[in-house]
Structures are given as C-alpha cells and as structure tokens.
Amino acid sequence: MVTRRRLIAVAAAAVLAASAGCANTVSETPPVGAAAQQSPAGYPVVIENCGEEYTFPAPPERTVVMNGGSVAEVSSMLALGLGDRIVANAQDYGASEVDGRQQEIEALSTGGLALNESGDIPREAMLALRPDFVLATYDGGFSADLGHATRDELRRLGANSYVPARSCGPTGTVDGEPVIEDGYELITDLGTIFDVPERAEEVIAQSRAAIAEIEAQVAGAAEKNVLVLFVGMSMGSGGLGDVGATGIWNDVLARAGAVNAFGDASEGMFADVSREHAAQAAVDGVVIVSYRHPDPESEARRLFDEFPQWAAARDEDFVVLSDSIYLGPSNAEAVEAIARMAHPERF
Known part of the structure; x- marks a missing residue:
C-alpha cells in the first residue's frame, strides 16, 4: 500500500534530474599513479550530486x-x-507500458530483504548487502530518522549513492515543475557512471524521436482538457479522488496536445478537487493512473456516470496508464497513448 509520503516520492522521482539548486554535473578525472593501474580506462569518474562529489573508481x-x-x-x-x-x-x-519491462523487474533479485513499514530498505539490511552503489528516489531514502543508512555511512562502506537532482530534498521537494528532459539527465548520469554512454544516448534519442513524431501528428490541434486521476494509491483524498496537479504529467500532456484540466487546482503535486468543482469543469478526456488497481477502467466509468456533462463521458474518452506517466525512460508511451485518446482523428 502506498502512503502519501511514498507517492510524493514517486512524483518527485517521477520528476527527477537537473534543477538549479542541485543539478547533477559530470566530470572525468584522469587516473594518476597507482590508481591509473587499478582503474579501467576513463576512470575514476566524479559525479556531483546534491552538493557532494562522489568518485567512482570503476x-x-x-x-x-x-x-x-x-x-x-x-x-x-x-x-x-x-x-x-x-x-x-x-x-x-x-505494471508497465513497455513490453517485457514488468517481467524484467520481477526477474531481478530482491536480496531477500524484509522491508520496513514504508516499504523500503532498513539500515541494517542495506549495510549487510555491502553495495558499491545505491540509488534512491529522494534524499529521504538516506535519512537516519526514517531508519535508512545515510550517505555518509554508505561512503564509509565504500558505496557511492545517487539521488535524482530534483529530489535532493528530504521529502522529495522539487524546484519548478518537472519535465521529460529531467529523465534524460538521469539516464545520462547512469550511462556515465556505468560506462555505457552510447547506450544512454541511444535510449534518449529513441525517446526524443518517438515523442517528436507524436508532436508533429497533433500539431495545430486544439488542446484537450484532460483529468489525471491516480487510483489504487490509498491516499485518502476526498472529493474527486487523487487528482494530479503539478507534475511531469503536465509535460507529457502538452506533448500529446492536451492540458491538465486541474493543473491550477493546487500548487502541490496533487489536488483535492470537490465534486462541485469537477461538475463545472470542462473535461475532454481522462487519464487513469493505476497502481495495482483490480479494475482501473471501472474508475473511468464511475466518473462518467457521475459527470455525464463532460465531453469525456459523452465520447467515453479515457486511457489507463501505469509507469509511463512518471519520470523514466518510457514517457514516449504515455505521450502516444494520450495523444491517440485526445486526437484520434490524427492517427
């Protein structure tokens, strides 16, 4: 079950990379003396992350x-x-919109870990794994107050750590609204750290090309007002439910020729929209973002029954998404799915 703190971390992760206060910058330090004999070509690599430098010898x-x-x-x-x-x-x-991605995730080792109450890795279990690199969604992943190993403890163990730049704060607080480009920085940094820069460039180029193709197809079309509703999160919101306000989904919508119908309903990532407000809104389409919901399509039908005055209800325009609406390598899938829902005449 995902708590509000954890979902905020999702969206902050769903937002990642490159902000003015703690952008990730990458530099390479040429090996010197004995280190040159021990480090592979091109190493050590130094990554600046959340105001600290981390040196990768390999x-x-x-x-x-x-x-x-x-x-x-x-x-x-x-x-x-x-x-x-x-x-x-x-x-x-x-779940994932990328073919085979969910199966790949399920095939990964979980390390036999017993997670803590927030579903994350506690300090003792982390240190016992003896990692050399730890990825966290936000800086709270390294908070002693939350029972996690700190970045300093990991460094003493010989492990580097990384937090997407937009999520350097302890609660995943971001500076400015996240965009798809932020995910490309995460991919670029990982490509540098693991010495696969060409693969990183390829992944980014494929995403850019796919999104550019969709943007060209919907160019000039009138923007559609789209509701983004998160279901299965158990966040306890009243009114309409857990409505996405500010987040990377707004950039995804814009690339698809759409705009968030409730993007100004809150300065935070999520808005509590009353049924009265929803009844007066113009909603042309609905994006249901499902987290392990047994029947996410039923959530769209529920909305359409309650708000038959929406154009979305009249035309039954909705799409169900999962991971592609968040930051990561699969935003192109979300852009295409929303564009096809909002502008079917262009496809």
Missing part, C-alpha cells in the same frame, strides 16, 4: 535500488542493459 558491480514508490531508477537501469549489476531491487509498480 563501474559499480553491486547496485541496490531503493523503493520510494518509484520505478524511474530501476527502469532506467534496465533500459541501459544494467540489470546484472543490481543485487537488490525494491522498486516494482506492478
């Missing part, structure tokens, strides 16, 4: 991926062909 071999309610990190690792470097993975959204 590509990591024992990576642990913390949960935080995200799949951005594990999906990026798999997209880069780095699944064999993961000794324990705690991320699993339960």
Whole structure:
C-alpha cells in the first residue's frame, strides 16, 4: 500500500534530474599513479550530486535500488542493459507500458530483504548487502530518522549513492515543475557512471524521436482538457479522488496536445478537487493512473456516470496508464497513448 509520503516520492522521482539548486554535473578525472593501474580506462569518474562529489573508481558491480514508490531508477537501469549489476531491487509498480519491462523487474533479485513499514530498505539490511552503489528516489531514502543508512555511512562502506537532482530534498521537494528532459539527465548520469554512454544516448534519442513524431501528428490541434486521476494509491483524498496537479504529467500532456484540466487546482503535486468543482469543469478526456488497481477502467466509468456533462463521458474518452506517466525512460508511451485518446482523428 502506498502512503502519501511514498507517492510524493514517486512524483518527485517521477520528476527527477537537473534543477538549479542541485543539478547533477559530470566530470572525468584522469587516473594518476597507482590508481591509473587499478582503474579501467576513463576512470575514476566524479559525479556531483546534491552538493557532494562522489568518485567512482570503476563501474559499480553491486547496485541496490531503493523503493520510494518509484520505478524511474530501476527502469532506467534496465533500459541501459544494467540489470546484472543490481543485487537488490525494491522498486516494482506492478505494471508497465513497455513490453517485457514488468517481467524484467520481477526477474531481478530482491536480496531477500524484509522491508520496513514504508516499504523500503532498513539500515541494517542495506549495510549487510555491502553495495558499491545505491540509488534512491529522494534524499529521504538516506535519512537516519526514517531508519535508512545515510550517505555518509554508505561512503564509509565504500558505496557511492545517487539521488535524482530534483529530489535532493528530504521529502522529495522539487524546484519548478518537472519535465521529460529531467529523465534524460538521469539516464545520462547512469550511462556515465556505468560506462555505457552510447547506450544512454541511444535510449534518449529513441525517446526524443518517438515523442517528436507524436508532436508533429497533433500539431495545430486544439488542446484537450484532460483529468489525471491516480487510483489504487490509498491516499485518502476526498472529493474527486487523487487528482494530479503539478507534475511531469503536465509535460507529457502538452506533448500529446492536451492540458491538465486541474493543473491550477493546487500548487502541490496533487489536488483535492470537490465534486462541485469537477461538475463545472470542462473535461475532454481522462487519464487513469493505476497502481495495482483490480479494475482501473471501472474508475473511468464511475466518473462518467457521475459527470455525464463532460465531453469525456459523452465520447467515453479515457486511457489507463501505469509507469509511463512518471519520470523514466518510457514517457514516449504515455505521450502516444494520450495523444491517440485526445486526437484520434490524427492517427
């Protein structure tokens, strides 16, 4: 069950990479003296992350991926062909728009871990794994107050750590609204750390090309007002439910020729929209973001029964998504699915 703190981490992870306060910058330090004999060509590599420098003497071999309610990190690792470097993975959204991705995630080792109350890796279990690299969705993943191993403890163990730049804060707080480009920075950094820069460039180029093709197909079409509703999260919101306000989904919608119908309903990531507000809104389409919901389509039907005045209800325009709406390597799938829902005449 995903708590509000964990879902905020999802969206903060769903937002990752490159902000003014803690952007990840990468530099390479040439080996010197004895280190030159021990390090592979091109290493050590130095990564600046959340105001600290982390030196990688070689590509990591024992990576642990913390949960935080995200799949951005594990999906990026798999997209880069780095699944064999993961000794324990705690991320699993339960579904993916990418063919075979969910099966890849399920095949990864979980390290036989007993997770804590928030579904993440406790300090003792983390240290026992003896990782050389730990990926967390947000800086709270390294919070002693939450029972996790700190970045300093991991460094003393010989392990580097990484937090997507937009999520450097302890609660996954972001500076500015996240965009798809932020995910490309995560992929680029991992490509540098693991010495697979060409593969990182290929993944990014494929995503850019796919999204550009969809943008061209919907160019000039009138923007459709789309509701983004998260179901299965058990977040306890009243009114309409857990409505996405500010988040990477707004960039996804824009690329698909749509706009968030409730994007101004809250300055935070999620909005509590009253039924009265919803009844007066113009909603042309609905995106249901499902987390292990047994029947996500029923949520769209429920909305259409309650708000038959919506154009979305009249035309039964909705799409069910899972991981592709969040930051990661699969945003192109979400852009295409929403564009086909919002502008079927263009396809």
